[in-house]
Amino acid sequence: MTEAVLSLKNVGKKFGKEEALKSVTLEVKKGDIYGLIGRNGAGKTTIMKLITGLSEQTSGEIVLLGKNKRTREYSSVLQRIGSVIEAPAAYNKLSAYENMKIICIQKGIHDLSVIEEALTFVNLADTKKKKFKNFSLGMKQRLGIAMALVSNPDFLILDEPINGLDPIAIIEFREIIERINREKNTTILISSHILTELYHVSTRFGFIHEGQMVQELTKAEFDASNTEAIVVKIDDVNKAAMLLKEKIGDTFEVVAQDEIHIFTEKQSVREINMLLAANGVLVDYIGKKENSLENYYTNLVSSLKEEV
Numbered sequence: 377m378t379e380a381v382l383s384l385k386n387v388g389k390k391f392g393k394e395e396a397l398k399s400v401t402l403e404v405k406k407g408d409i410y411g412l413i414g415r416n417g418a419g420k421t422t423i424m425k426l427i428t429g430l431s432e433q434t435s436g437e438i439v440l441l442g443k444n445k446r447t448r449e450y451s452s453v454l455q456r457i458g459s460v461i462e463a464p465a466a467y468n469k470l471s472a473y474e475n476m477k478i479i480c481i482q483k484g485i486h487d488l489s490v491i492e493e494a495l496t497f498v499n500l501a502d503t504k505k506k507k508f509k510n511f512s513l514g515m516k517q518r519l520g521i522a523m524a525l526v527s528n529p530d531f532l533i534l535d536e537p538i539n540g541l542d543p544i545a546i547i548e549f550r551e552i553i554e555r556i557n558r559e560k561n562t563t564i565l566i567s568s569h570i571l572t573e574l575y576h577v578s579t580r581f582g583f584i585h586e587g588q589m590v591q592e593l594t595k596a597e598f599d600a601s602n603t604e605a606i607v608v609k610i611d612d613v614n615k616a617a618m619l620l621k622e623k624i625g626d627t628f629e630v631v632a633q634d635e636i637h638i639f640t641e642k643q644s645v646r647e648i649n650m651l652l653a654a655n656g657v658l659v660d661y662i663g664k665k666e667n668s669l670e671n672y673y674t675n676l677v678s679s680l681k682e683e684v
């Protein structure tokens with residue numbers, strides 16, 4: 377079984393009377409890129425602050441790299457993690473290199489070659505004297521990651537790093553995360569409410585809602601439970617269903633008076649379209665429904681509301 381880098385068991389956190397976390401159980405395994413998914417205020421930052429020792433849990437157990445948070449050894453394992461929680465903290469008037477040098481001094485790192493290496497890793501090696509205050513948001517986020525990388529962490533924690541980035545910066549960011557995970561063998565915990573992006577980058581997901589862990593699942597499990605479908609909207613659903621039954625058996629579902637979802641991989645969009653059109657069924661729409669983390673999360677959250 378793959379080793380757990382982090383586990384939370386029944387962790388609760390209260391701020392006064394408000395319960396920000398209610399008995400959260402979560403496990404990040406070695407090698408994971410774990411996507412922590414939740415709306416604003418769901419409790420993502422609170423979890424990250426508890427792990428990094430910026431805040432104390434009210435109840436439950438946190439074990440990081442084999443050490444319980446309630447033991448003294450926890451502070452030593454914190455040195456093996458890197459984190460960017462909320463905004464990356466850097467001096468506005470200093471360059472990327474100068475900011476990195478300060479981090480190295482703070483962390484007691486004498487070999488300054490790590491700076492160049494970390495900056496290269498996040499595509500910031502060419503920023504020369506440019507000051508932090510003049511960086512784009514994407515550059516700021518990447519510098520935050522470079523700062524977290526100087527100590528070569530086993531585990532990297534990133535709180536909402538994609539927020540506010542433009543599409544190109546998001547792709548660049550994704551490539552960097554994947555490279556860190558692959559080339560440095562770093563396990564990564566990343567939170568976001570931009571679910572399409574988390575879908576691409578993560579290998580495992582945890583859905584958090586109103587301070588509770590609703591579900592954890594791997595990307596493979598998610599994909600298996602979200603079969604792709606060909607969606608057709610037609611004028612005559614009965615006739616279309618009859619034609620489809622003859623052609624592909626029961627691998628379709630009538631979901632509305634004008635809509636059918638087809639689950640077989642054997643037929644292409646083009647073949648289905650031709651079958652329907654050739655038999656006089658008018659097709660208003662035909663296309664593929666992609667796996668959507670967004671839909672999955674929305675359905676999960678609304679099913680919770682129905683249970684209440």
Ligand SMILES: Nc1ncnc2c1ncn2[C@@H]1O[C@H](COP(=O)(O)OP(=O)(O)OP(=O)(O)O)[C@@H](O)[C@H]1O
Nearest residue numbers: 391394396414415416417418419420421422423569
């Ligand atoms: N220091 C604090 N004092 C009081 N309440 C707090 C504090 N920090 C967080 N909370 C509350 O805890 C809940 C969870 O907040 P948290 O910041 O963890 O959510 P989040 O999922 O990270 O949201 P966001 O995406 O907006 O950052 C919220 O209701 C928030 O108001």
